[in-house]
Every structure is written in C-alpha cells, then in structure tokens.
Amino acid sequence: MRMLQKFLGFVVLFLFVAVSATGALAQQQKRLAFVIGNAAYPSGALATPANDAGLIAQTLQAAGFDVVGARDVDQESLRGAYRDFLAKVSAAGPDAVVFVYLAGHGAQFEGENYFLPVDAKIANPADVPIQAVRISDLTRPLAALPTKVNIVVLDAARPNDFPQWDQPLAGGLALVDPDPNMLIAFNAAPGTAAPEGKGPYGAYAQSLAEMMRDGGLSLEDVFDRTRLRVNEVTQGAEVPWDASKIDAPFVFFDRAPDAPAPKVSEAESQADRTREIRDFDAHDAYVAALDRDTMRGYEDFLVAYPHDPMARRVRAIIAARREAITWRQTWMRDKPEAYWSYLERYPHGPHAWDARRRLEHFDAELEPPPSFSVIVYDVPPPPPEEIVYVDRPVLYFDDPDFDFEPPPPVAVIFLPPPPPDFVVLAPPPPPVGIFVLPSPAFVPFPRWINPPHDIVPPPDNIIFNNIHNTTVINNTTINENNQAGQGGGLTTGQKPTAGAVGLGAAALATKVALPPLLQKRAALQQGKQPGLVAPLGAPLSKTLSTDHALPGANGKTLPLVNGKTLPLVNGKTVPLANGKTLPLANGKTTVPLVNNGKPLPLVNGKPALADRHLRTLGKQGEVVTGQGAGAQTGNKGKFHRLPTVNGAPVTNGPTIQDKLGRNSPTILPDQNGGKPKRLTRKDLAAGATLAPNGQGGDSGKKFRKLTGNGGGTAGAEVNVQHNLKVNKPNVEVLSRPQFHAQPKLQLQPQERRLVEQPRQQPQQANKRPTCGHPGEPPCKQ
Template identity: 60%
Template sequence: MRIIRTCLAVFLVLGSLSIPGLAQAQAPLEKRIALVIGNSAYQTGPLPTPANDAGLIAQTLQAAGFDVVGARDLDQDSLRHTFRDFLDKATASGPDTVVFVYLAGYGLQYEGENYFAGVDAKMTRVTDVPVEAIRVSDFTKSLAALQNKGTIMVLDAARTNPFVRSDQPLAGGLAIVDPDPNVLIGFNAAPGTVAPPETGPYGAYAHALAEMIRVGGLGLDDVFDRTRLRVSDATKGGELPWNASKFRTPFLFFDKGPDAPAQQVSALQGGAMRAKAIRDFDARDAYLAALDRDTLRGYEDFLAAYPSDPMARRVRAIVAARREAITWRQTWVADTPEAYWSYLRRYPHGPHGWDARRRLDHFEAALEPPASFTVIAYDVPPPPETEIIYVDRPVLYFDDPEFDFAPPPPPPVIFLPPPPPDFIVLAPPPAPVDLYVLPVPAFVPVAEWVRPARDIAPPENNVIFNNIHNTVINNTTTIVQEPAAAPSPGLSTGAKVAGAAVAVGAAAAALHVALPPSVQKKAAVMPNQNPVAPAKPAAPGPVPAAIKPQDSHSLPGTNGSRLPLVNGKPALQNPAPVQTPAPQAVTKTPGKANAAVVKPPLPGHALPAAPSSAAPLAPGKAAVSTGRNKAGKNALPAAVNRQPTIAAQARHKAAPNPQPRTIPPAVAKLNASPRPRDQAAPRPPVQRAQPQNQARVNAQVNRPSSPVPQAHTPVQVQPRRQVEVRPPAGRPQPHVPQKPGMKKECGGQDQPACPK
C-alpha cells in the first residue's frame, strides 16, 4: 500500500506540472486586424494630413503585428462597402481577435450621433448629414456584437468642417459617447471642441499616438493618456484628445524585453502620483495631474485649489465643454420634450440649441416650455456664469485668441518621458502613385529592448513586423533589410538576378497596406491616377521636328476627307513616302514614380513596324506614360498600342507592296505589246449604290447627291450617248415640229402625209 500511495503521489505531481504546460500549449493565439482610412481629397477643399496620418498609423500597427487593410480618399459608397468587407473579415477571424479602426478626415455630429464624411460629401442642409455621411455607431455596434477580445475605435476627425453653412449650424466637433462593453473610443479632440488646422506632414494626434504605441510594455489606457499629454504639449494646449474605455482584456501593443532601461519613475511611484489629491501638487503639476486624469472632478479640484492661476481660464474652458457635452448626451438619451426643454433652460444659446429645437419640432412640441414641466435630473450641476461665455457658440477652440489662453507648461518626466530623438521630426512620405493606396513613410526602427507582444499570430508577409529593429527603405526600387539567403550555385547569373528582383518586388509590395476587397475591384476598373495630386499639364512649347505634324503635306484621307475611289476601292495617286517617327521610349526615374522622361529614339535601333504609326503630338502636348503592364515593364506609348484608325487602315491598304515582285519574261513581253483594250477609252467610274438612308435624304431635298470632290485625282467625264427612243409598234408617232434647215420626213413627194 505504501508503494501504491507513493506512485499515486508521483502521478499527481507530474499531472500538476504537465497540465498547465498543456493548457498553455493549447491556448489560442491572439489575432490582430486593423482598418485604416485617411480622407484628404475632399471636394469642398483638401486636407493636408489625414492620408499621411493614416499611412503612419497603418505602418505602426503593422509593426505591432496587425493584419492591416486601408485606403485613402474614399467616397460614401466605397466607405460603406469597405466597412462591410471589414465586418466580414472580423467575423471570420474568430473570437480571439483584437480589432483596431482608425478614421482620419472630416467628422461631424448631428442630433447626438457622430458621422464620418466621404470625399464626395456635399451637405448644404442639416438634414443632408445622415444621407451624405456614414454614422459611426452603426459600425461600432456591429463590431461590438462579434464578442471578440476587444475593439479600439479612433476618430481623428474633430475638425472645423466646411459643411452646412446656414443659420441653423451644427454643433462643433464630435459628440461624447458611451462605449460598448470591451470597446475603447478615442477622439483627437475633446467632445464639442475642434483641433486647430494642421500644416503637415503629420497631425499632432497621429504623430503622438504612433509614438506611444511603439513604447514597450505600455498598457492600453496608458497609451492614450500619454498621447493626450504629448498632443497638449505639441500644440501648446490648442488640442486636447479624449478617450473612454470599457476594455476588459489586458492588452499590450509591444512587450518589454529584459534589457529595457530602468524607468525614471517606477510603477509604484506612478500609481501613488495618480492617487494623490490635486491640491497636494503645486499649481504647475496640479494642472498636469488633472490633464493626465482627464475627469470632470479632477479639473474642478484644480479650480477649487488654484482659482486665480494663469491656467485657471483654460481649465474653466475644458470644464465648460465637458459639462455641456455630458448634459447634451443625457438629454439625447432621454429624447423627450421635457429633456430638450431642460437643456434649453440651461443652455439657451448652447452648441446643441438647434439640435434641441429640431427634436422639439419632431415631437410637434412648442419651442417655449410650459409654465411647469418636469426638469430631468442631470449627473452634472448647472453651469456657473463664468462658463457660459465658452459654450455660448457652436464651436470651441482651446487656442481661441479671444480668450487669450495661457500656454500650458511642458510635462515633467514624472508624467511623460521625453520623445525618442529619432521620432521628434518625421520626414514626409513619398506621394502615392496608385489609386486609393496609403502613403508609405520611412520606417523608424523601434528600440532594441522593445519586443513583439507574446502569444499573437503574426500576419503573413509582413515586412515591417519581421524588421521592427531594422531600417526599411521603400523607394520603389530598393529595400534594405536583413540579408537574404544566398542563391543556389546551380542557377545562372540571369536567374539569380531575376530571383533577387522578384524578392525585392515582393518585399516592396508587402510594405504597402493592402486595399479592402471592394476598393481593389474599384481600383482595377478605374484609371491608375492620383486624385490628390493630379499631374499638371505641360506648358506650351516647341515640338521636336521629328514629331511635328506636317499639315502642308497631309495625305488624302486625313483630316476627315474621303479617299478617291478607283474600281470601288480607295487608292492614292503617286503617294509620297511617309516618314513615320519611331515611338518614343518612356522611362521612369527611380524614386519618382510620377515622373516620365522622354528620350529620342536611338539611331539604327528603330522599332518594328506597328499596325499604325504613332499619332503626331499637337504643339504644347507632352508624352504621357500609360503605366506598367502585367509583367512590370514600361508599356509602350498609347499611340503605339492604340488600334489603327480608319484613315490609317486605308493608307495601309493603299500603300504599295514594299517587296519587289518577280514577273515572268513571258508575262512581261505580253504586257509590253499593245493591246486593243489599252487603246480604248478608259472605263467610266463604277457608280456604287447609295445607302438606303442616303437615298432617302437625297429624295427629301429633291436633288441628286453631290459628289464629294476628291483630292489629287482628276475626274474624267465621259460623253453621253444619244439613244433613239422609238414608241412601241402599233401606236401613232407624235408630231415633231420641224425646224428650219432640217430634212422633212413627211408631206413631201413619195412621203406619207404628216399627221395632224
């Protein structure tokens, strides 16, 4: 029994050691997918940074192990199809998936809902908003219903929109929302406020968010808290981001390796600082502590402790905007006439005053409340008189010179470490050359101690993820990354070069963010051009003599004239040899995909004859490259690939055979001898039958159709034959009056009597 008990104890110990390992081995890997949209080319006026911002965020998410799809400059229809494609992808990805969505462009709020505008949006009336834009909550609720590991929704869209310029304006910025379970929502500017105009190449919010995502070991809430502090510091308080989270799952974009440098402020000290009362800080650190917490109570505690500090006016504006946004959110959720009367009593000229009046009109209720009604209970007290001046307008800027806000102090290390030196100033990305494709910025390697997050499923063919510590340069021809394996020694030099080119091309394609399926289909049927930066027409200038059109020596059949007909076929009379210029070679400069260099043809290396000669260029026109073919080589100019025109086909048929023909001696002797047929008059031209529609037109105008004058061919008119017409036998011939000098045919001697 003792031996049995000992064996049983050994089995239990081994089982306790193996089961956790087995459970860890069978734990599913976390999948990461992302959708990134950057709309810049709006019809109402382009924005300088959203497309670049989307490219920067997409590249950063690729480095963090996300399978990213994205596009730029989508219209409303393309946005709807893109959202549907991504929902299908998120559904197929399964429950162990973290979803990240980033939308940059114009956002606006209407009656408590946030909308994202496509580049084709045209909204002149407030009622156009739900028709011309996409409601964001429809998308977020569909993602939350998938029950995945979590969803991160970022709206970099709080800008002064150019829509609805009427006497009933929309409220500025974005509406405050309550996220769904396991969802984080982030705005580039606080609810009810807008960000100042950006000058580029990147917006302050996208730049700061990309920086904080790249920090190893930083939690999700800390990423957005530090982003808020960095944006406030970069814009001197003019832009203040906001986020709300119900994210339950612990999440790290990047992990931290054991060789990470020691933190200047430990996690224990940071926790103590966040729990410290605002009044226990000095005025400078109290403001930064309130900004780090970003709660209404934290800002009110600052005003209570330092009401006369230079930062008090800015904090009072933050409190006014947050209080009004919360009041409107609760009013919209109640959605009753009593609720809208309650809002108008607090804010008679507030940002959402017209929204409240429109909802009262919807309920067919009076704008003026009755003498007594039930005022709803809000979670925030009514605003004091010192706050009304900040919200008594549709749009609030935190850098409004009317209020003369004091710039906030730079955050100390205790709240925010300084940025990495190589991430302070980012070079602008190259202009994208393909339709809808996001710009690809130069990748900045992450720190050596930063590691990819553990237990994630890395996406396939992700060059950025596989080289987070290396420099990846994309100039359409060269990629610098880890050395590739040596080619097989059995291959020829040409095969080795071709294999290296294929590898480089595949890596370059992997650097670009994949387009959503519906956008890929749309791009395939549209011309490959850049809608953001269209090519400027070439300035008028002299045309090279080799391709200058010869107007004074145009051939018959050109310029719309008809060819002369001989025996019913077009022919030329003494045609002169036509000097057809060889097609011009179009080459591309590496790194400048939009630039086309036109080179003259090399002597002695003319191209084979094409079906039709290249059409001469008009004065002042420049040759335009038609893109690349499927093989990746430069395509010939459009004039060479174009089908021959009717005039070119006529010239091709009428041109003499360039090869000499061998005539037998007997046939040559026969041709040299005169023949009776050669002495006869030339045959009259064959009269071809008129088309039925042409005959009908000639009959309507009651005149024969006029022959078209033919160039370079004399028309020989044949004399008409005199045909004697006799009446049928048995009928009396009509009397023909005799003219003087004519021989009489009747009434004479031996002649019949003339008929009377």
Template identity: 55%
Template sequence: MMGLSFKKMIWAFFAIALVLAGIVATSPADAQGSPEKRIALVVGNAAYKTGALPTPANDAGLIAQTLQAAGFDVIGARDLDQNGLRDTLRDFLAKANASGPHTVAFVYLAGYGLQYQGDNYFVPVDAQIANATDVPVEAIRVTDFTKSLAAINNRGSIVVLDAARANPFAQSNQPLAGGLTLVEPDANQLIAFNAAPGTVAPPEAGPYGSYAHALAEMIRVGGLSLGDVFDRTRLRVSDLTKGAEISWDASKFNNAFTFFDRGPDAPAAQVSSYDNAAIRTKAIRDFDEKDAYFAALDRDSLQGYEDFLAAYPNDSMARRVRAIIAARREAITWRETWIADTPEAYWSYLRRYPRGPHVWDARRRLEHFDAALEPPPSFTVIEYDVPPPPPPEIVYIDRPVLYFDDADFGYAPPPPVVFLAPPPPDFVVLAPPQPSVDLYVLPAPVFVPVPGWVLPPRDIAPPENNIIFNNIHNTVENNTVINNTTVNENGAAPAAPGLTTGQKLVGAAVVAGAGAAALHVALPPSVQKAAVLQKQNPAAVVKVPAGSPAAPSGQPQAGNAGAHALPGANGQPLPTVGKTPANKGQVQPKQAQSPQSAPNTVQNPAAAGAKPAPLGANGKAHALPGANGQPLPAAGKTPANQGQAQTKPAPQGANGGVHALPGAKGPNQVAKTPAPQVAPNAKQNSVATGPKPNAHGQTIKPAAPAIAAKAPAKPKPVNNNQPHVAAAPPQRVNPVASQPKPAPHATAQARAPAPKPQAQPRPQPQPKAAQQVKRPPPAPPKPPEKKKCGAPGLPACH
C-alpha cells in the same frame, strides 16, 4: 449491499468533481495559451471635393505602419467615397467575425467627422452636405459600425476617430454642432477622439497631425497598458500643440493588452518618482500649480478639472480649465438630453443653453415631436448628472466652434517629467512619406525602428510577410544576392552610409521588389477590386494601335503598362492632324467595317494626314464624318478608320490638291477624276468601297447636292496624236513609292458612253428624304477604247 452501493456513489461523486475541476482548471490555461490575433483597419480621407486636407492620408500611413510593427494584420485605404467606405467597413466586420474569439481589432479613421442629433458620422470624400439633414445620407454613422464590432465575440476593439476638425459643411442655415459628440463605448471597447467632445483640433500643415504623431510614439513604448497609451497621448498632444488640442478617450476594455513588451534590459522609466497608482490617487490640491494642471489633464475628468479650479482659481491655466469644463459639461448635458429624447428634455437643454452648440439639433427633434420650438413657461425639467453652468462658462459655449488655440486661454507649459518623458530623439521630426501613386494605397512613411529593449508582443499570431514586424530593430540576416544587390530574406538590404536605420530598411525593401510591395498596407478586398476595375475598365481603357496618342496623365497606369485611354477620352483633345503618336507595337482595336469592305483591304495612303473622327461611346467605333452636326471632310481626304466606308467627297478645287476640269457643265456636277492604276496583286482601297453607315447602320445623307461621288474612271491611254485638253495636272497627296503614278486626266465628252462596272454591289437602303449615289468598287483595268469623235479624221463631238 447498501454499504457497497453507498461507497460506489461516493466514488462516482468524487470522480465527477475531479473531472469538472479539471475542465475549470484547463480552460483558462487553454485560453491563455491560445495566441492572440491582431487585425486593424486604417482609413485616411484627405482628397475631399470641398477642399483637401494635408495630413489624414499621411496620418493613416503612419498609424498603419506602427500597427504593423506591433503585429497587426493591417488593411487600409485612402480617399474613399461613400460606396468604397461602406464596402471597406463591411469587409472588416466580416474579417473580424472570421478571426475568432482571440482577436483584438483596431480601427483608425482620419478625415472629416461630424455630429448630428447625438451620433457621430465619418465623411467620405465625395460627400455633398449643404444642409444638416444631408448628413445621414452623405456620411457613414460610426455608431452602427462600433456596435456591430462590439457584438462580435472577440477579446476587444479599439476605435480611434482622428476626425474632429472645423468642417466646411452645412454652414448656412441651421448649422451643425462643432466637433464630435460624447459617446459611451460598448463592452470591452475603447473609443478615442483626437479632440475632446464638442471641440475641434486646429488646422495643421503636416506632414503629420499632432494626434497621429503622438499616438504612434506612445504605441511604440514597450510595456504600457492600453489606458496609459491614450493618457500619455493626450499629454503629448497638448505639448505638441501648446495646449490648443486636447484628445479624449473612454474605455470599457477589460482584458490586459500591450502593443509592445518591455525587455529585461530596458532602462529605468523616466517618468515619475511615484508609481501610476500614487499619481492617479493623489489629490489635485497636493500638487504644485504646474503639476496640478497636468495631473487634471492626465485624469481628464470633470471632477479633476473642477478640483484644479478649486485649488488654484487664479492660476494662469485657470481660464483654459474653465473652457475645458464648459465644453465637457455641455457635452454631458446634451448626451443625457439625447438619451431621454422627449420634448421636456430638449426644452430643458434649451433653457440651460439658449445659444448652445446643439440648439438646432434640439429644435429639429422638437419639430419631429410637433412640439414648441422654445421652452414653455411651465414644464417638467429633467434632472442632469451635472449642475447648470456658472455664468463664466457661458461665454465659451456661445462660440460657434470651440477650440483651445486662443490667447485668452493661455498656453500650457511642457508637461513635467513626472507625467511624461521627453520624446525620443529619432521620433521628434518625421520625414514626410513619398506620395502614393496607386489608387487608394496609403503612403508608406520612412520606418523608424523601435529601441532594442522594446520587444515584439508575446503570445500573438504574427501576420504573414510583414516586413515591418520582422524588422522592428532592423536586424536582418541570411543575405542573398538579387541583381547584384545583397538582399536578405525579409526584403532588406544594405544602404549607403549616413542614412538612418529606417531609411536603410525602406530603401533596401524597395530594391528587393517583393519587400517594396510588403511595405505597403494591403487594400480591403472590395477596394482592391474597385481599383482593378478602374485600372482595367475596358469601356474606358483599351490598347490603342501604333500611331495613337498616349493616355492622359490623369489615367491610372498601374498594373497595365500597355493600356491607354482612347483619344479624346476624359475630356482630352483629339490628336493634331497629321501627327502620329510615338507608341508603337500596340494592338489596334477592331474597327466597325462597312458591309462592302473587302476583308484584306489596306488603308488609303492619301488619308494619312486626315483628322481622325470623334470617338464613339463604346471606346472602339469612331463616329462617322458629318455625325453629330460635324462638317463633312474636304474632298479628296478619306477617313483614317481602316475598313470603313467613305462618304461623298466635296467638290474638288478648294484644297489645292485636285482642280476641277474646265468645261464642267454646272455647279452641281464635278468632273470625274481618274482612278490610280492597280497592280495585279495589289490590295484595293477599302475606304472607297461604298457609303459609310452611321452608328445605327444607316447611310449618311449627303449634306448638299454639290457633293457627288467620285466614280472610278478607266485609265486612258497616252495618245501623242490626240489634242490634249488644257487642264491643271492633279497633285499627289502623300505619294508612296510602292504605288504607280496615276495617268493624266482627259476630258470626257458628254455623249460618250460611260463605262459599265463589272460588279455592282447591292445597294444599301436609302432614306426617303434623299437618294445617295452609290460608288461601285474599282474595276480592273481594261484595254483603252478608241475615241469615236473629236479625234483627227473623226466628226466633232456635240
């Protein structure tokens, strides 16, 4: 029994061991077999309030398109303000967190970058940074984002800051250090700058920056590891700028990664008769002078540059290498000072670099510790990993901004083929993209197809509806016909001969319609929502009636062809009096109606040429005449707002249209004017129905007692036997054929009884300061009454 139990235990042990071995064996296979997911965020900020930059938006469009071809699901935007930038970074972190453990994230930020007290900041377009202390408030700290991205369980992340530029911020007191500060990437992360820490890139006119151009070129080379892509980018940037810009990267990215694969029919590599391992391990002194410089630049380490100076101290490139070493040594010294973050550390920095670029950062931290701003005679000096700078290096560090576009440093010759192949002919000069007209949308450059032996990456989950990824070689099939144009299923179509393959692809996609939309990079969710709100904000954009002016050119029109800004919005002038706009068929916004207006009123034809009233704040109601200190309209002119009441007209006679009758009793009294005869079924004029309320529901006070209401008068019969009082005939304003001509006006006698209106509306509450004369609605015509005086055979009127 004991032997049988022992055998069972042995078999059970072996069974458990086999199960565990199977789990261990299958887990790597499952991980290897799971498709890799690629996501990317690309931002190009160019339209800064302090001054626009020519290339970042185009650079972001180029990098986004290149990443789309490499199978990335790309979202991106341009010209983001602080809120938009924060929301975009938050959206991408949420997307990366939901993408799963097999995701590689790529982030590219182009624009202005700043360093402040040991951290890098990316600047939104609306930033207002007058002092160094404004940086944490107005800009986005990149370290917070990179640490949050590294904390997500995925295959790795790549963060590129194309933002080391000479900036216009905080130039007065206590200036900022130039360029970007040296940082350490987190686990399984690569961080890259367009210019080495502490240096800035020279200004470029475009259409693309040298760094974005070089990075896009190297991403498109099949079979390169991630480290080789950025090492060759550094060599190409130096070549394109003649040594004026040296890019930088630091990597802890441990997983194998290639942007594209290299096919079996690929030509032999043009670089190097050595392999990379031989080049990287060969001593600098074993290269000739020309190759030695590029060997040190390829390694981009402080030790490699110092080895070059030790081997070739009198070479033409020696001064440039000293400047590179000076910037790198100071960046390392400041990084270790910031990590220590003690008064002794800042005193140690100030003793090494009394006029260095981080002097003011050190003093701000010393103020925080309430310590002396200058090193005391005796203190504990911290030990740095790099020795103090020799005297020849100090001259470079004392410069306000360090960049290598200086004749004193000498210009670097083109890199030898042993390190870098010549650029592909179709990627030397890139055509500028069409400017984007939609809010936040990145420009879409003309896509240059990759060579036929460059293959899409294997074992990835390609994003849906990606025209660029599906046409990296411009090979399209399964043509269909849309609007008499042959279009393939991916949105491409034949183009005219003489165009490049990239131009054919883009032109065909534009013809396809859906392809044109797919060529653009999708906006982040928060930015897309903000763009829609700005385009369709009902408080600023409404549909205006026919005869209203078109929207100003600065108002976005995408997505709603019928929406126009109200007249006078956004600082635009009001339309000229008497001119009607050409937009017809628009829906008229509802006007605020007077309590006394009839529901089926028509607009007074005599007011067609009147100047429109100023717009209200709500985009619908118009300000009343005389509001906000504006003069009241001239007599006889009615406001053009249908359904609103009319204020008291001014005395007639000044406008040349209606003259005051002779015999008026005083300057404060105006003779009554006749009302036009109304057809039995005609709609009455709503403009004359009562006093016009203001925005608070109160009636407008008369400007002066000389302004009197025009009371409706009964039509007078034409009596050829009566003597006619000499008076100027009233002039017709904008006569309309459908309305009857008003009867001639006759003078009324002072003692004649005034006609009583049939219906008197309820009076509106009047201000205590003055009483306003109410205008009754026009009464229906009555048979004329005979005169009781003044006619032949009757006593004279007194």
C-alpha cells in the same frame, strides 16, 4: 509493476505537454486593424490624414496587427471594405484584438457622430446622415462579435467647411458611451475642434504612435500620455479625449527584462494619480488634472488655483465637457421635456438647433413652454462665466478671442520626453498606387521593445519581422528575379514590378494591404493593370523604360482604353474608335469618324468610303445605288456608304434634299455597267429631276432620272427612304469632305448591318455580258 508505473508516468507527461501546447496555441492572440485616411475632399484637401493613417498603420504592423487600410475612399467603398473587415474579424474567432482608425473630416448630427467619405456633399444639415457614415453603424456590429479588445480611434474632430446655415450643426464630435470591451478615442474633446496641422503628420497621430511604441504601457496609459503630449506640442490648442470599458489587460509592445528602468516607476506614477490636485504646485496641478481628464479633477484645480493663468483654460475645458454631458443625457431621453430642459440651460448652445430639430420631429413647441417637467442631469447648470465658451456651435482652444495662456511644460513625473528619433519625422514618399496609404520611413524600435510573444504573426509583414532593423526595411534589396530579398530576417511574398523597383522596393514591400474590394477597384481604375505602382501624379516616363507598355508623352501619362494605351504619332495619341486605335498614314488617321465617333467599317484595311463592295438592306436615311431590284435586295448592284457633314451625307457632287430638310447625294447608276454616277451641275442646269418611277413593290419609294427635256426614262432606280426633292442648283461642292459625328440613327427592325461582299471577279472573256435590259447597252446582233 514498476515498468507499468513508468509507462503511465510517460503517458501522463505526454498528455500534459500536449494539453499545454494546445492551450498555448488557443491563447495566441490575433490582431486585426482597419485604417482609413481621407484627405482629398473636393471642398479642400486636408494636409495630414492620409500620412497620419500611414503612420498609425505602420505602427500597428510592427505590433503584430494584420492591417488593411486605404486613403481617399468614397462612401460605398468604405462601407463595403468595412463589411469585409468584419467578416475577417468574425473568422478570426474569439479573443481577437481589433483596432479601427479613421482620419479625416467628422461631424455630429442630432447626437450621432459621422465620418465623411471623400464624395460626401453636405449642402444642409439633413445631408449629414445621408452623405456620411454613422460611427455607430461601425461600432455596433463590431461590439456584437466575440472579440477581446476593440479600439476605435476617430482622428476626425476638425473644423468643417460646411456652408453657413441659419440652423448650424454642433462642431466637433459628440460625447459617446463605448460598448463593453471597447475603447473610443477622439483627437479633440467632445464639442471641440482641433486645428489642422501643416504636416507631414498631425500632432495626434504622431503622439499616439509614439505612445504605442513604448513597451509595457497599458491602454489607459497610452491614451493618457497621448493627451498630455498633444496638449504640449499644440500649446493647449488640442485636448484629446477617450473613454474605455475594457477590462482585459492589453499592451501593444512588451518591455524586455533587461530594458533600462523608466524615469518614473509604476509605483510613483500610480501615487501621483491618487494625490490630491491641491497637493501639486500650480503647474503640475494643471498637468495632473489634464492627465485625469475628469470633471472632478478640473474642478479641483479651479478650487485650488482660481486665479492661476491656467484657470481660464481649465474653465473652458469644463464648459465644453459639461455641455457635452448635458446633451448626451438629453439625447438619450429623446423626448420634448428633455430638449426643452437643454434649451433652458443652453438657449444658444452648440446643440440648440439639434434640439429644435428633434422637437420639430415630435411636432412640439420649439422653445421651452412656461411650465414642463425639467429633467435632472448628472452635472449642475453652467455658471455664468462658462456660457461664453459654449455660446457658439464649436469651441476652439486656440481661439484668439479667448487669448488663453499657453500651458506649462509637462512634468517628467507624468510624461518623459519623446525619443530623439521620433521628434521630427520625415514626410513619407508618394503613395505607390490608387487608394494605397503612404509608407513613412521606418524608425526602428529599441532592442528591448518587442511585440508580445503570444500573438499570431501577421502574414507577409516585413515591419513585424524587422522592428529593430531599419536597414532591411528602408533599403529593401531586389534580387535578379524582382522578388524581395530574404536576408536579414526579411520575409514577404510580395513581388514588386519593374515600376516598383524604380520607386524603391521598400515602398511596395512595406505598404499596407488594401481591402479586397479596393484592390479590385484600384485594378479597374489603373486600367486593369494591377502591376502598375507608379506614384500618383508622377510621369510614368520617368519611372518606366521607353519600350514599356505605358510610354510617356511629353512627360504626361497616356489615357487608357480598355486597359491599353494608345500608340504615339509625332508625340500625339491616335483617336479612338470603339476602344481601338485607327490606322495611321503620315501621322493621321485614315478612317474618318462618323456616327458619334465610330469609324466607317474597314474593307481590306481601307475605310468603306474607298470601297464600294458593301451592301446595305434599307438602312433608314442611307442612299444606296445599284441596278434595278438589286438595289433593294442587295443581290446585284454595287453599294457604298457615304460620309456625312452635320449629320447629312455629302459627296463631291450636287445634293438633293428630303422632306425633313436633310441633304443627300444625288447618286444614280449610270448606263454603262451599272456603275454609280453622280449628277453634275450640267445635269441640273438641263432640268434634270427625280420623279417616282412607280414600279416595283419593294418597300421605300423608287425614283428614276428624267432627261432634261422630259423625254425617255432610264430604268435604273435609286432606293431612298424618304420622298426627295431637288436642291437646285446652288449647291456647294465639297472638294474635301469633313467628317463629324452625327446623331445615332434609329434603326428599323428589318435593318441589317453593313457586311463585306467579296470583290467581283474580272469578267471572263468567254462569258456573254448582259444586255438589252433597262440601263444596259443594246445587244449587238
């Protein structure tokens, strides 16, 4: 009995351990991120978005996110890559954490926010929904998935360079309401635009990366501290914004138990957030209001310190927020009364023309009528002193017209100073390929900062496996097999190519993976050579050896044809023909280009012009020579293709001209052995003409040569597709034909291609030659 009890106890213990292990595996968190940095806009490149995206992606990699990202993508690529990313999120199962970061140009149109791909062409406001990607098209399908946390960051509220329209768009981004389990953040408050940084990183991206790297901070703390840091480093020119409906606890990094105590405890921080604004001095009151970022907090500051230098700045922040809330509620109602109500409050406000566009949609009056049902908003009408800040399409907090005082330093009670190694960041090296995000020099984490232990480790992530080890990451070594070394905790399956070794293996090993769609497009744009990882704009000759498949020419990269480069002759590339290079002689091609750049066919390595053992079957516009019916059927006779000048065949002899005015060579078979003969000036001077022979039923006209005195005919015939007339006798004789592309011929159904004929064997001594026929010598008796 006792043995049975022990056995049952072991069984229960085993089941408990098994269930606990299964539960632990089930609770492991998958982290997925999608990062885009668009900078190369045709209207003007932006300085920081690509670098910003690279910095955020690297920080997410360290936090255990499986990151895909790209820079400078067009609309089709962006939509396709995001669609693939959503499929990946769906496959990750429930409780996944998703981070989406978009840096570049943004815009709003009639209440919706848009992200501009690099191929967007905005000529008028109506182009925005067509040329750009609507943000709600990205957030709605994401919200429909059973994820635990969704974080969407739009680092896109920048001054745009749209044309100056009579009916302008509102600037910045529109206030939005996030879906459940989602946080949405802007780099600048709704209705405002942030100044474009000079680089290497934008204030928002660097501040966000700094706060994400701090261990133990909740999402709320991360974005509140980001707002304070950005406002501090930009001297008040940029005020970020975020809204959240995330209830689940989440941290990017854990803080080890032996970590140094924070300068401000969690209890003190919570106490400061609940203190009345009036209980702070003026400087700290401003920081406290900015930390809370609510209408009430800002209004409490104005009540407590109406004459403080920060009062005007706070009033501008309130003005932008009040207008954004008013427009959001107007757009949500979406009826004429709502738009009239907005126009009554803000007749020249940022969204005045959005309201009128919507009224036009309803076929309603564009201005408020004398009487209508005014809707009630959650915020009161703006006081007169606010109108000056929103009586324009966009508000800039660094607008010199307002001459705002710079904000005071952030108090330590709200925000500790930045880590010394994260104040000035070195610019990243050039990207290692098309679409690839820059890889910044990695700044190691303190040893007491670690990713949470309950996350699924991302595959092949050097950053994640070495967050404390800058030597391994920034100085990755390559062994003799050109594979990333495995020492020092380094784990990766990526294999750098020879080009990557020359660039620094870390640039390749730590790069952010491209979405699958962009991997394919990058391979195509790099000439179907996925292994090429030389930085854009860098001469390949400086990174690859001279015997590599891609040599350089005078420090410039060579064009690719079907994924292959052209050989060099005296430092110049060889012309192309059908994607293939042409044979060379003394550094020049031996095959002239005709027919839109296509070369003449080669026979035994020589152009067809040099070999007459070709035949053609009645190709329109060609002149062929031969004997009798053989010229038509190709069973006898010898043929050759002629070069062209300006679309017309030429020879060294005189020409004849058809009814269309096109020149053709006067080539006739001679009377000895059927070899072609060109008419000479002497022949023409003697009155030689071409006249129809009238014999034979083959297609096309038959012509024969008449003697100068009209006597005797030669039975040899020339098959020409058009009626011809003699072009007498002032014909320019070209000693060296020049070859130019000519329009593509319209071929008839019965036409055939040039085909190579075997060379005729020398005439046998015992074989009797033909004779006695027209064009042949008389038979000897």
